[in-house]
Amino acid sequence: MIARILFLILIAIVLSDLYFDRRYLRHRRHFTWWKRLLWWFPGGLMAIFTLILGLSHDFIPDDMTIINTYLVLLGLIVVPKVIAALCSSLGFLWRKLRHRRKNWGNLVAFFLCIFNIYILIYGFTIGFKKLEVKHIDIYSADLPQSFDGYRMVHFSDAHVGSFTGWRRQLLQRDIDSINAQHPDLIAFTGDLQNLRPQELYSVQDMLMSLKAKDGIVSVLGNHDYAEYTEEDPAIETANCKELIDRQRQWGWDVLLNSHTAIHRDKDSLVIAGEQNLEKPDSADFGKTMSGIQPGAFVVLLQHNPNAWDQYIRASNRVQLTLSGHVHGGQISLFGLRPARFKYKEDYGLYQKDGKSLYVTSGIGALIPFRFGAPAEIVVITLHHLK
Numbered sequence: 001m002i003a004r005i006l007f008l009i010l011i012a013i014v015l016s017d018l019y020f021d022r023r024y025l026r027h028r029r030h031f032t033w034w035k036r037l038l039w040w041f042p043g044g045l046m047a048i049f050t051l052i053l054g055l056s057h058d059f060i061p062d063d064m065t066i067i068n069t070y071l072v073l074l075g076l077i078v079v080p081k082v083i084a085a086l087c088s089s090l091g092f093l094w095r096k097l098r099h100r101r102k103n104w105g106n107l108v109a110f111f112l113c114i115f116n117i118y119i120l121i122y123g124f125t126i127g128f129k130k131l132e133v134k135h136i137d138i139y140s141a142d143l144p145q146s147f148d149g150y151r152m153v154h155f156s157d158a159h160v161g162s163f164t165g166w167r168r169q170l171l172q173r174d175i176d177s178i179n180a181q182h183p184d185l186i187a188f189t190g191d192l193q194n195l196r197p198q199e200l201y202s203v204q205d206m207l208m209s210l211k212a213k214d215g216i217v218s219v220l221g222n223h224d225y226a227e228y229t230e231e232d233p234a235i236e237t238a239n240c241k242e243l244i245d246r247q248r249q250w251g252w253d254v255l256l257n258s259h260t261a262i263h264r265d266k267d268s269l270v271i272a273g274e275q276n277l278e279k280p281d282s283a284d285f286g287k288t289m290s291g292i293q294p295g296a297f298v299v300l301l302q303h304n305p306n307a308w309d310q311y312i313r314a315s316n317r318v319q320l321t322l323s324g325h326v327h328g329g330q331i332s333l334f335g336l337r338p339a340r341f342k343y344k345e346d347y348g349l350y351q352k353d354g355k356s357l358y359v360t361s362g363i364g365a366l367i368p369f370r371f372g373a374p375a376e377i378v379v380i381t382l383h384h385l386k
Contacts, residue, residue, distance in 0.1 A: 001067070001366075006054035009078070010047055016081040017043045019089060042077050049073070057230035059195065060366065064162060068124075071367060075120040083116060084109040123331070123371040129170060130374035131363070133177060136349055138356055139385040140319050142297045144267030148384040152299070153178050153212070155377045156189040156324025157221065157362025160207075161199035167368060168203070174363045174377065175206045181379050185262070186212040188252070189324040190221025190276065190303035194366055195228050197243040208250045214262050216252045219273040220244070221303040221325060223366070225280045255301065257287040269382075270298045272318070277304040285311055292317070305345045308357045320380075321357045328361030332372035347373070 002009070017040055025031045025039060049070055053061070060067050084106075091105015143150075155178060163171040178186060193199045200207070210216055226239035247254050255273020262269045270292055275282035283302070292298060298318045302308070305323035312318050328347040329339030339346040343359075350357040363375045 001060050002050060002053040002070075003055070006050065009050050009054075009074070012082050013043045013047050013050070013078055016078070016085040019085040020081070023088070023092075043081070046073060046078055059228035062195070064164060064194075064368075068368065071369070072120065072124065075116065079116055079120075080113040083112050087112065119331070119371050123369040127370040127372075127374070128167070128365075128368045130370070131170075131174060131177060132374050132376040133181070134360075134376050134378045136358060136378055136380045137383060138320055138380060139383045140297065140354070140356075141385040142295070142319050143382050143384045144264070144269070144297060145384050146264035146267040147269050147297070147382055150185075150269065150382040151181070151183045152185045152187055152380045152382070153181050153183040153377055154187045154189065154322050154358065154360055154380055155363055156303075156322075156360050157191040157327055157364055158188075159191055159194050159223070159362075159364035159366055160203050161194035161196075162364055162366060162368045163203065171203060171364075172206055174375070175209060178377050179209070179211055181377075183212045183379070185214045185271070186210055186216040187271070187299070187301055187322055188216065188218040189301050189322050189360070190219050191223045191324065191362070191364075192218075192221070192247070193223055193226075193243060195223070196226060197239055197246060200243070200246055204246065204250070210250075216250075217260065217271050217273060217301065218247055218252050218254050219301045219303055220254070220256070220276055220282075222276050222278070222280065225276070225282070227280050255288075257282070257284040259288060259292060259298075268296065270296045271301070272298055273301045274307070277302060277307040277310070283307065285315070289315070289317055305343060305357060305359045308350070309344055313352065313355050313357075316353075316355075319355060320382075321355075322380075323357065323359045324362045326359060326361075327365050328370075328373035328376075330365055330367070330370050330373050337373065 021036060025036050053070060087105040087109035091103040095103050224243055226236045244254050253260055257275050259270055259272035272288050274285060274288040277283040299320045300312060300318045301322050303323060304325050308321050312321050326339045326343050326346045329337035337346060345357055345359055347359050347361055358378060360378050361373050361376050
C-alpha cells in the first residue's frame, strides 16, 4: 500500500522539513546545529519507517498494528508539517504581494493542524465505532406482486482482519444488527478479508451466525482474490479457493459470474453475482446473465460500482445493482468525499432510467478509520409499482 505513494511521502517529509530549516531555523543563532538536527530527527525516522514499509513485499504487514501505528505517526508528524509549510509559504507570498508585516498563513496553519489532529483521533476511535442502519425503498413495475415488501440486508467490505483487539466487539455488533432486521435475504458484496483467509478463523462463528429466510448470497471483492501478497501464484489461488469454500461451508451461496432464483408461488426473483471488475478483473457480465429470461426482476451483486455506468445500466437487464468497494471514501468533510474523483457513484442510492444502484460504505475497512463516513448496513425493501 505504501509502495504506491512511497516517493510522494518521502518528498513531503523532506520538503516540509527543508522549508522550515531554511526559512526559520538556519538564520537564528540560538538554533545550533544539534537543535536543527533535532528538528530533522522525527522526519528522518518517518522516512526510514516509510522505506521499510514501502519496500516490503506484501501490500500491508501481516500485523495490522504496524500499519496503523505508521498512519497515526504520519498524521501526527508529517501531515501537520506539510500543512504548516504550505500555509506558511502561501502566507509569505501573500505578505510580499500585499506588503504586509505579518504572515497570516502561520495562524491558518495552526488551526488546520489542530483540526487535522482532531480528525485523526476521532477517525481511529469514535468514527470507526459508529454504525448506521439505513432503510431504502425500491419501487419497480417489473417486480412480481408476490415479492412486494421483500426485505434484503445489504452489507459489504467486512475486512475482518481489521477487527482485532477491542474492535472485535464491533464486528459482533454488526452481525447482531443484521440478524435483528429479520431479512428475507442477506447480500454481501465482497472484501471479506484483507489479505488471507486465515483472518476468518477467529471470527467464523460470528459469520456463521448470520441468518435469513432465503439465505445469504455473496460475491468476491478485490481483496478476496488473495493477490495482495507476494506469494507463489499457486498459494494465492489456494487462498482464494479456501475463502470461497469456507463461505459455502457456512451455507453462503457464493456467486461467481452466476445467478440463482428465489421463488414465491409462480413468481421468481433473480439474484445474480458478478466477479470483481478491474484488478483483479474476473467480471463476465454475459456469463452472469446467461439463461436469465427477459423481463425477470434481477438484483445484481458487483463489488465495484464503476460497472454500473460501464455496462450494467446500459444492458437494461438489471433493475437493482448492489456494490461496495469505496467505503464511502472513509472521510467526508462537509459532504465532500475524495472518492468522488475516481468513482462517479461512490456512495448512496443512484437511480436513472428506472434502474437503481446502491453503493454502501460497508462495515469495515483495511485501515480502521472513518470520519464523516460511518459504517452501515442497508435494509432494502422492494415494492411492486402498480
